[in-house]
Amino acid sequence: MPRKAIPAKFTDGISGYTADREGNIFNPDGKKLKPTPVKGGTSNAGGGTSTGHMKVHIGDKFPFVHRLVAAAFGEDIEGKEVLHNDDQKNGSNNKRSNLRAGTRAENAKDRKRLREKMASAMTQRPK
Numbered sequence: 001m002p003r004k005a006i007p008a009k010f011t012d013g014i015s016g017y018t019a020d021r022e023g024n025i026f027n028p029d030g031k032k033l034k035p036t037p038v039k040g041g042t043s044n045a046g047g048g049t050s051t052g053h054m055k056v057h058i059g060d061k062f063p064f065v066h067r068l069v070a071a072a073f074g075e076d077i078e079g080k081e082v083l084h085n086d087d088q089k090n091g092s093n094n095k096r097s098n099l100r101a102g103t104r105a106e107n108a109k110d111r112k113r114l115r116e117k118m119a120s121a122m123t124q125r126p127k
Contacts, residue, residue, distance in 0.1 A: 014058050019072035023094030025056050025065060033057070035065050037092075052091040066091070070099045081107045 016028035025033045035054035054065040070082045073096050080101040084091050102110075 014061065014063065017058065017068075019069045019096075021073075021096040023065060023069050023096070023098075025068055027058075036062075038064075054092060054094065065094045066099055069094050069096055070101060075099065075101045077101050083107050083110055 017033075018026045018030075020026070025035070027033060033056040035056050038051045038053045038055055055062040056065055056068070064082070066082045066084065067077055071077050075082070081104055083100050083102040083106060084093060085098045085100060086093050
């Protein structure tokens, strides 16, 4: 098991994997899994640009890294969404300190706040 990684309490038949505070996921042999960017929304379907969220391949599943990390560190995510605390628009910061469980409404409010912040920054840029 990698140093500072803890056993993940995952559901859906995923067991033996670990996560560390830096947002990395490890297989039962201790090998770090390579995350894949999610394209075109919140699923692997379709094209488009990356949402910034990352998934890993575990068996026949492709779980979100941020959900795995939050669950591994005891966050109650059942029926909830995992939110990113920072203001990155792309959701790629999966460090434990950056994640929290919340409701769909809280996630929507965060997205709206971030869009408004980005729009404000764009209008204040020198031409």
